[in-house]
Amino acid sequence: MNIQYMPVVDSLKAIVISLSKDYKIMDLNREAQRYYEMNPEDVIGKQFLKYFIPKENHEVIQEILQNVVDGISTNGYEILIKTRNNREFIIQWTFSRLIDNEDQFIGMVALGQDITPFKIKEKKLMESEENYKIFLQNFQGIAYQAYLDTFKPRLFIGKVKEITGYTPEEFLEQKIRWDAIIHPDDQSKIYDESKKLVDNPNYVADNEYRIYQKNGNIKWVRDISLKVLDTRTKKKILQGSVFDISERKRIEQELEIQKALLESIFKAAPTGIGRVVDRVFTDVNDRFCDLVGYSREELLGESAKMVYPSEEDYNLVGKKKYNQIAKYGIGTVETRFKHKNGEVLDILLSSSPIDVDDLSKGVTFTALDITNRNKIEKDLRNERNLFKQITLTSPAGISVINKEGEIVFANTQAEKVLGLTRDQITKRTYNEPSWRITHYDGSPYPDKDLPFQKVKNEKKAFFDIRHAIEHPNGERIFLSINAAPLLTREGNFNGMIATVEDITRKILVEQKLKDSEERYRQAYNRVDFYKDLFAHDINNILHNILMGIQLNYNKLKELGNIDKYKENYQIIREQVNRGAKLVSNIRKISQIEEEEIHIKPIEIIAILNNSITFVKKSFKYKTLFIKCETELKEICINGNEFVQEIFDNILINAIKFTTNTNILIKIIISKVLIDNKNYYKMQFIDNGIGIPDSIKKKIFVRSNHKSKAFGGMGLGLSLVKKIVESYHGEIWVEDKIKGDSSQGSNFIVLFPEIE
Amino acid sequence: MFIVEDDLTLQKIYLEILTTFGYEVIDTAINGEEAVEKFKSFLEKPEIIIMDYRMPLKNGIDATKEILKLDSDSRIIFASADSSIETLALSIGAISFLEKPFDIDNLIDLIQKIPQML
Numbered sequence: 001m002n003i004q005y006m007p008v009v010d011s012l013k014a015i016v017i018s019l020s021k022d023y024k025i026m027d028l029n030r031e032a033q034r035y036y037e038m039n040p041e042d043v044i045g046k047q048f049l050k051y052f053i054p055k056e057n058h059e060v061i062q063e064i065l066q067n068v069v070d071g072i073s074t075n076g077y078e079i080l081i082k083t084r085n086n087r088e089f090i091i092q093w094t095f096s097r098l099i100d101n102e103d104q105f106i107g108m109v110a111l112g113q114d115i116t117p118f119k120i121k122e123k124k125l126m127e128s129e130e131n132y133k134i135f136l137q138n139f140q141g142i143a144y145q146a147y148l149d150t151f152k153p154r155l156f157i158g159k160v161k162e163i164t165g166y167t168p169e170e171f172l173e174q175k176i177r178w179d180a181i182i183h184p185d186d187q188s189k190i191y192d193e194s195k196k197l198v199d200n201p202n203y204v205a206d207n208e209y210r211i212y213q214k215n216g217n218i219k220w221v222r223d224i225s226l227k228v229l230d231t232r233t234k235k236k237i238l239q240g241s242v243f244d245i246s247e248r249k250r251i252e253q254e255l256e257i258q259k260a261l262l263e264s265i266f267k268a269a270p271t272g273i274g275r276v277v278d279r280v281f282t283d284v285n286d287r288f289c290d291l292v293g294y295s296r297e298e299l300l301g302e303s304a305k306m307v308y309p310s311e312e313d314y315n316l317v318g319k320k321k322y323n324q325i326a327k328y329g330i331g332t333v334e335t336r337f338k339h340k341n342g343e344v345l346d347i348l349l350s351s352s353p354i355d356v357d358d359l360s361k362g363v364t365f366t367a368l369d370i371t372n373r374n375k376i377e378k379d380l381r382n383e384r385n386l387f388k389q390i391t392l393t394s395p396a397g398i399s400v401i402n403k404e405g406e407i408v409f410a411n412t413q414a415e416k417v418l419g420l421t422r423d424q425i426t427k428r429t430y431n432e433p434s435w436r437i438t439h440y441d442g443s444p445y446p447d448k449d450l451p452f453q454k455v456k457n458e459k460k461a462f463f464d465i466r467h468a469i470e471h472p473n474g475e476r477i478f479l480s481i482n483a484a485p486l487l488t489r490e491g492n493f494n495g496m497i498a499t500v501e502d503i504t505r506k507i508l509v510e511q512k513l514k515d516s517e518e519r520y521r522q523a524y525n526r527v528d529f530y531k532d533l534f535a536h537d538i539n540n541i542l543h544n545i546l547m548g549i550q551l552n553y554n555k556l557k558e559l560g561n562i563d564k565y566k567e568n569y570q571i572i573r574e575q576v577n578r579g580a581k582l583v584s585n586i587r588k589i590s591q592i593e594e595e596e597i598h599i600k601p602i603e604i605i606a607i608l609n610n611s612i613t614f615v616k617k618s619f620k621y622k623t624l625f626i627k628c629e630t631e632l633k634e635i636c637i638n639g640n641e642f643v644q645e646i647f648d649n650i651l652i653n654a655i656k657f658t659t660n661t662n663i664l665i666k667i668i669i670s671k672v673l674i675d676n677k678n679y680y681k682m683q684f685i686d687n688g689i690g691i692p693d694s695i696k697k698k699i700f701v702r703s704n705h706k707s708k709a710f711g712g713m714g715l716g717l718s719l720v721k722k723i724v725e726s727y728h729g730e731i732w733v734e735d736k737i738k739g740d741s742s743q744g745s746n747f748i749v750l751f752p753e754i755e
Numbered sequence: 756m757f758i759v760e761d762d763l764t765l766q767k768i769y770l771e772i773l774t775t776f777g778y779e780v781i782d783t784a785i786n787g788e789e790a791v792e793k794f795k796s797f798l799e800k801p802e803i804i805i806m807d808y809r810m811p812l813k814n815g816i817d818a819t820k821e822i823l824k825l826d827s828d829s830r831i832i833f834a835s836a837d838s839s840i841e842t843l844a845l846s847i848g849a850i851s852f853l854e855k856p857f858d859i860d861n862l863i864d865l866i867q868k869i870p871q872m873l
Contacts, residue, residue: 536809539836540762543856547768550859554775580856587838 015091015112018098023048023065026107035091035114037084048110054081061093068095068108078115090119141243144171144178148198148227148236153178163221163244165214183210183218190223197227197238208245220249272367275354279304279318282362291347291369293340309338321351325363329356337367346371397500400486403493405429405452417479417502419471436470440478440507451483455496459485466503478504531590535583542583546576570621577618581652585719588645592722599638599727601754604680605630608667611647619655623662626651630669635680637751642723646731649716650747654686663687671753678753679729683746690741696733728752756780757801759790759818760834761810769805776863787813791821800826803866806849808835816843823848830869834862 009016015032017025025043033040036052043051053061057079064074076094083089091112098107142163145155156168170176182190186209193205204226210218225240266273272288274281281299289296292307299306308314317335324331332350339345351365391398397414401407410418410425418425430452431437437445447453451465461484468478483498553569556562612626637643654665668683691699700721724731729751736744756778760766766783773780781801784790787810794800804822808815819831833844836855844852851865 536836539855540765543836544762544765544768546856547765547772547859551768551772551775554859576856584838 017110019108090116141241146238181211220246277362307337346374402495455485478507542576542579615651626665628667650684658688679750682749685746687744757804758783760807786810787818790818804831
């Protein structure tokens with residue numbers, strides 16, 4: 001390099017190296033020395049490539065140098081160099097031809113420009129652009145800018161389409177306005193916020209609201225915006241970002257629901273629920289408070305020990321439960337709680353830690369009162385035992401049949417009734433042909449009528465289903481079966497339980513009884529027929545006698561020869577009447593005994609008068625004095641047409657059983673109160689032969705053995721007693737003069753007053 | 756008078772009583788069937804019929820029904836030992852019922868009262 005240019009070259013802020021045609025270093029300026037940290041004497045005359053170009057670039061630079069030698073123009077070439085002190089620079093090399101005054105090529109000048117700062121800047125810019133690209137690609141929201149005065153958008157980037165369904169251009173060109181897609185319910189809130197943004201210098205709006213997507217779906221977004229100054233245009237703009245928070249909202253809503261659910265379970269669960277930390281209550285629900293009788297305030301902060309009946313129970317639960325929690329993550333124990341009122345309860349306690357690895361966060365628990373369940377279980381055990389005892393001791397055979405119709409249980413008595421061992425029975429089905437099931441008369445028994453089928457089809461109990469079976473020894477057995485369904489909880493047929501009774505003997509006895517009843521009925525009908533025939537024909541005979549004797553008597557009367565026959569005539573007439581009365585009484589007694597007696601209110605004073613008239617007429621030849629004393633003008637009793645039989649019979653007896661010529665009968669009627677009940681009392685007082693005490697009661701009883709003295713009373717008084725009793729009344733006889741039965745009788749009849 | 760009675764002895768007694776008391780007995784029958792047939796043949800209907808109940812071939816109730824059908828003005832006195840048919844007899848149109856045994860006076864009194872009962 002010509003010396004006269006050196007000061008200029010040295011002052012340049014570039015590396016300048018002159019090269020020979022064969023690339024040897026001819027000279028270098030100060031910048032070359034500074035950058036490469038080498039002295040000129042160390043490198044002059046040596047190969048340029050070796051000292052100034054990294055090995056990996058040799059080939060390219062050599063080619064460039066050759067092009068320069070060949071006169072072909074070249075561009076700059078950037079090379080990263082590393083100094084001896086490991087400093088790095090990016091040098092842009094350009095090469096040019098050196099020619100002398102005769103225009104002869106004499107060498108080359110290598111000009112190296114340190115472009116490291118520029119490159120760093122460029123790199124940073126590139127990196128920044130790259131980051132921006134990556135940011136934009138991955139930005140999950142919408143970034144926007146709008147003029148504060150008009151709210152006209154000037155920037156809309158990010159996931160505009162994904163969040164709104166609209167393109168950024170649609171917003172930028174104001175084909176759709178942002179405020180137009182805000183949910184109507186949220187619009188006023190956002191409007192207020194926008195106003196605050198405009199009015200307040202440092203206000204940052206942070207809002208969550210709903211927008212309508214282009215397809216009509218609703219999205220929740222979070223919109224953060226603030227007011228900024230555009231330094232370039234000096235205009236105030238609104239800048240913000242919008243994020244899709246629909247998923248977060250959904251999760252929040254779900255969480256809300258979950259929370260509400262948990263709270264409602266906590267509140268409404270029929271089980272005591274709570275949380276303990278180190279076995280100290282930190283939360284309990286109302287049911288738990290009810291369970292132990294303490295209020296929430298009394299429980300919170302207190303040791304769980306307070307609800308246990310003893311320290312032993314408390315410790316035992318702790319030991320068992322926390323062992324289980326350690327092993328299985330959950331612990332369940334049956335324990336006892338003591339209610340505040342002292343009552344001890346059976347409790348099923350289940351606990352689960354909030355964090356299995358950190359029990360200090362607490363343990364949630366549920367406490368279920370199983371006192372009743374335990375009692376029911378105990379009762380069930382007792383009932384099972386009872387059932388076992390019943391089946392063992394029951395006089396009835398008991399069998400259980402499953403839903404498939406297989407006999408699965410039979411008690412000892414069932415073995416006897418069915419003539420098989422339990423093992424043999426339980427191998428059979430309900431309709432096994434070997435049972436040889438028939439009706440009692442041997443005719444086929446339809447399967448559908450068997451107890452199992454009936455119970456299965458109608459799901460209800462049936463009683464006294466009767467059919468016959470055959471024992472293995474050929475003996476026919478008549479069974480009576482009561483059967484009830486066994487139902488599942490859902491009410492489905494699950495089998496049948498049956499009691500089986502051998503009623504063979506009973507049936508045979510019943511049959512004999514039936515035969516006997518039939519014979520009795522026939523005999524009774526015959527007797528009834530004879531009775532009727534006898535009564536009718538006897539009356540006819542008596543009628544003929546009466547008519548005949550009256551005819552003769554009348555003829556004798558015409559002949560004027562009557563006196564000596566009069567008494568005989570009266571005797572015959574009386575005996576005819578007596579016979580007729582006997583027949584009539586037999587008929588009436590039969591009627592009272594065989595038929596239902598209908599009673600109704602009737603007046604009896606008139607009937608008594610009829611009766612008096614009747615007997616006076618019947619005993620015309622006797623001197624009768626019948627007197628009735630009463631203040632009652634009308635007496636109503638519950639009776640019927642047989643009332644007159646009562647009066648006729650009592651009066652006739654008084655007339656018949658006397659030795660007095662003058663027959664005196666006094667009838668006294670009064671009202672009496674006996675055991676708080678009103679009665680009409682009728683006394684028939686006569687002056688007859690009286691009735692000895694020994695037979696006072698017997699005269700009202702019909703007997704096959706007639707008393708000689710009173711045989712003539714026939715059926716009269718027993719009929720009277722029957723009639724009076726059918727009216728719920730009473731009849732008895734007393735002496736007319738107490739203690740002297742020979743002075744006459746006093747027949748007393750009580751009729752209940754109609755209430 | 757027309758006497759319907761299967762007991763011939765009683766028939767004879769009725770006949771004697773009634774003629775003694777001045778009544779004319781135009782005929783007698785020994786069962787219901789004969790009574791109906793004879794009644795049909797009467798040119799002059801009897802004023803009163805004394806009717807028994809239990810008789811062979813046709814009982815007094817059926818005979819009464821048929822006679823009353825032929826002549827609803829017929830006056831029939833039922834005379835029976837069977838008091839259970841009293842209500843039935845009166846309900847079908849018999850004018851009165853006498854339960855055997857009864858006195859001659861009862862029969863005559865009744866016959867005398869019949870014109871007043873109509």
